[in-house]
Amino acid sequence: MPELTRRRSTDAPDECWHVYNGDVRVGTIALRTGMPPGEDPWSWACGFYPGCHPNERTDGTAATFDQARVEFEDAWRVFLSNRMEADFETWREQRDWTERKYSMWLARLPSRRSND
Numbered sequence: 001m002p003e004l005t006r007r008r009s010t011d012a013p014d015e016c017w018h019v020y021n022g023d024v025r026v027g028t029i030a031l032r033t034g035m036p037p038g039e040d041p042w043s044w045a046c047g048f049y050p051g052c053h054p055n056e057r058t059d060g061t062a063a064t065f066d067q068a069r070v071e072f073e074d075a076w077r078v079f080l081s082n083r084m085e086a087d088f089e090t091w092r093e094q095r096d097w098t099e100r101k102y103s104m105w106l107a108r109l110p111s112r113r114s115n116d
Contacts (some may be wrong), residue, residue: 004076011105015065019072024048024088026076029068042068047073051091052083 002022006029007014016030027046035041040061047057058075062068 004073007079018026019076021080021088024051024091026079027072029065030070035059044068044072044075046072046079048091050085050094051089056082 004026005020006017007020009018009028009030012030014031016028018025019027019029027044029042029044032039032041032043040063042062042065042105043059044062045057045059047054049057054110056079058079060068060071060075062071
C-alpha cells in the first residue's frame with residue numbers, strides 16, 4: 001500500500017488537510033472553527049465511503065496538529081487492517097462515476113449568453 005500523503009484543502013475556511021492513500025481520500029485533519037477556549041482545536045477523521053461501512057469511520061480531537069496526525073495514523077493502521085483492495089476500488093469507481101455524471105450534466109446545459 002502507498003504511504004499516506006496530505007494535501008491542503010483550498011476550499012476550507014480554516015486550515016484543513018485531506019489525507020490520501022495513493023489516489024483514495026481516506027480522511028481529514030482540520031482546525032475546528034468556533035471552539036471555545038480550552039477545547040481541542042484540531043479534529044481528525046479516518047475512513048472512506050463507499051468502500052467501507054459508515055460505522056467503521058473513526059474520528060477524534062487533539063490539542064495540536066502533530067497530535068492529530070499521530071492519532072490519525074494510529075486509527076489508520078487499525079482501519080487498514082480491515083480493508084481489501086476491492087474496498088479501495090469501490091471508492092475509485094464511485095469517484096469516476098461522479099466525475100462522468102457531472103461531465104454529462106454540464107454537457108447538457110445550454111450555454112449562458114449575455115443579452116448585451
